[in-house]
Amino acid sequence: MIWYPYEQMKTMKAPYKIVDAEGVYLYTEDQKLIDSVSSWWSVIHGYKHPELNRAIISQAEKFSHVMLGGLTHEPVQRLAEKLKDFLPGDLDYSFFSDSGSVAVEVALKMALQFYMNRGDEQRTMILALNHAYHGDTFKTMEAGDDEDYHFVLNAYGPSKYVVHIPTEIQALEQAFEKYRRRLNCFIVEPLLQGAGGMRMYDVSFLKRARELCDKYDVLLVFDEVATGFGRTGNRFAADLVLPDILVLGKALTGGYIGHAVTVANEKVFRGFYDDSPEHALMHGPTFMGNALACSVALKSIELFETQDYMAKIRRIEEITRREMMGFSHRQIKEVRIMGGCVCIEVKDAAVLAGYQQFAYERGVFSRPFLKYLYAMVPYIISEEELVKVLGTMKEWFAR
Ligand SMILES: Cc1ncc(COP(=O)(O)O)c(C=O)c1O
Structure with a gap:
C-alpha cells in the first residue's frame, strides 16, 4: 500500500490517477487537466518536453x-x-x-x-x-x-x-x-x-x-x-x-x-x-x-x-494581474501576485473545502492547502489556459 504525503490515510480521498501528461496537461482516464501546481512547482517546461x-x-x-x-x-x-x-x-x-x-x-x-x-x-x-x-x-x-x-x-x-x-x-x-x-x-x-x-x-x-x-x-x-x-x-x-x-x-x-x-x-x-x-x-x-x-x-x-523564459514569466504576471484586478469577495482576506505565483488567502480554510473537485470538473488540477488557494503554472502555459486557471479560482467564489 502507498503511504501518501501529508495525508491522514484513514480519511484521505482517493488521488486522481494520471495515465499520461503532455505540455501543461495531466490526463486521467476521463479528464484532461491543466496542472496549475506544476507538480509542486517544479515542471516549468511542462510535461513530455521533447x-x-x-x-x-x-x-x-x-x-x-x-x-x-x-x-x-x-x-x-x-x-x-x-x-x-x-x-x-x-x-x-x-x-x-x-x-x-x-x-x-x-x-x-x-x-x-x-x-x-x-x-x-x-x-x-x-x-x-x-x-x-x-x-x-x-x-x-x-x-x-x-x-x-x-x-x-x-x-x-x-x-x-x-x-x-x-x-x-x-x-x-x-x-x-x-x-x-x-x-x-x-x-x-x-x-x-x-x-x-x-x-x-x-x-x-x-x-x-x-x-x-x-x-x-x-x-x-x-x-x-x-x-x-x-x-x-x-x-x-x-x-x-x-x-x-x-x-x-x-x-x-x-x-x-x-x-x-x-x-x-x-x-x-x-x-x-x-x-x-x-x-x-x-x-x-x-x-x-x-x-x-x-x-x-x-x-x-x-x-x-x-527561449526567453523571463519574458514568459512577465507575461504570466501581466495576465494574472489583469485577470485578478479588482477581484475581491467577503470570504477573501487578500490576493497576492508575484511573478509566476498567485495566491488567494481566504479568511477561513473551510471556504476551500471541495475546491479541488470543483476545479477537476472544470479541467484544472489544483491543490489548495490551509487558507491558501494558489497557482504556480508551468511557464509554457498559453494565455487561454492561464485565464481558465484563474477563471476557475474566481468562479468558486461567485457560486
Ligand atoms: C523553500 C523550500 N525548501 C525546501 C523544500 C524541500 O524540497 P524537497 O521536497 O525536494 O525535499 C521545498 C519544497 O517544497 C521548498 O519549498
Whole structure:
C-alpha cells in the first residue's frame, strides 16, 4: 500500500490517477487537466518536453548513474560549470544532492562547520523566518516554522538552536544585536515564502539582511528551492541580493527527476579548503550528481536561457494581474501576485473545502492547502489556459 504525503490515510480521498501528461496537461482516464501546481512547482517546461526527453534518453543509453565518490563524469562537470556561469557573483561551488530538503541540510551543515573549521564553536544558532518552510527532514523542520510540524516537534520543546523572526527590519536588527556572536547563518526563502502560505515580502528586507550578515560575519543562505528559476519574476532572488550559500531544487531538472544543489561562494568554499581531513564537508548522498538528472538539468537551463523564459514569466504576471484586478469577495482576506505565483488567502480554510473537485470538473488540477488557494503554472502555459486557471479560482467564489 502507498503511504501518501501529508495525508491522514484513514480519511484521505482517493488521488486522481494520471495515465499520461503532455505540455501543461495531466490526463486521467476521463479528464484532461491543466496542472496549475506544476507538480509542486517544479515542471516549468511542462510535461513530455521533447528536448528534455531526448536529453534523458541519450544519457540513459550511456549510463544512468555512477557515484561521485572517487568517480566523476561529463554531465556533472558540465552542470557545475554551467551553474558557475549562470548564477550571480562568486556562487561557484556546487554540492549536489537528491532533494531540496537534503540540499538545505547540506547548507545548514556547511554554515555550522564553516565556523567550527575556524575554531569558533559559539556559532551554533540559525536565524530563520516565521512561517518558513525548508523541507521535511529534521533540521529543516527545525529551521522551518511550518504549522504541520509544530505538533510533532513539541516532543523536543523549544529549539535552542533556531530563532524565528518576522520579515520586519526592526526584528531583524534586534535579532542580530542579540545573537550576533552565536549565529552561523540567516536562512530565508527570499521574497516569497511558499509552503508557509505564499507570503511575499520586500527586497529591502534582504538588502538589510546582507548588510547585517556582513557586519556581524554571519552567512546568508537563500533557499531558492521554490523561488529559483523565475518564480518570483526574477531569475533568482540572488540576482538582487547575493547570498553566501544558495540552494536550488525542484525546477533545476525541469521537474523531471529529484535533484538539488547547494552552491557556496568563494568565502565558504575557502573555509573548508585546507590540509586537514577534518575540515572536509562530510556529506555524500548516493545519488548526488546523478547523470540523468544532470543531463536534464543542463537542457532545462539551456531552454530557460534560449527561449526567453523571463519574458514568459512577465507575461504570466501581466495576465494574472489583469485577470485578478479588482477581484475581491467577503470570504477573501487578500490576493497576492508575484511573478509566476498567485495566491488567494481566504479568511477561513473551510471556504476551500471541495475546491479541488470543483476545479477537476472544470479541467484544472489544483491543490489548495490551509487558507491558501494558489497557482504556480508551468511557464509554457498559453494565455487561454492561464485565464481558465484563474477563471476557475474566481468562479468558486461567485457560486
Ligand atoms: C523553500 C523550500 N525548501 C525546501 C523544500 C524541500 O524540497 P524537497 O521536497 O525536494 O525535499 C521545498 C519544497 O517544497 C521548498 O519549498
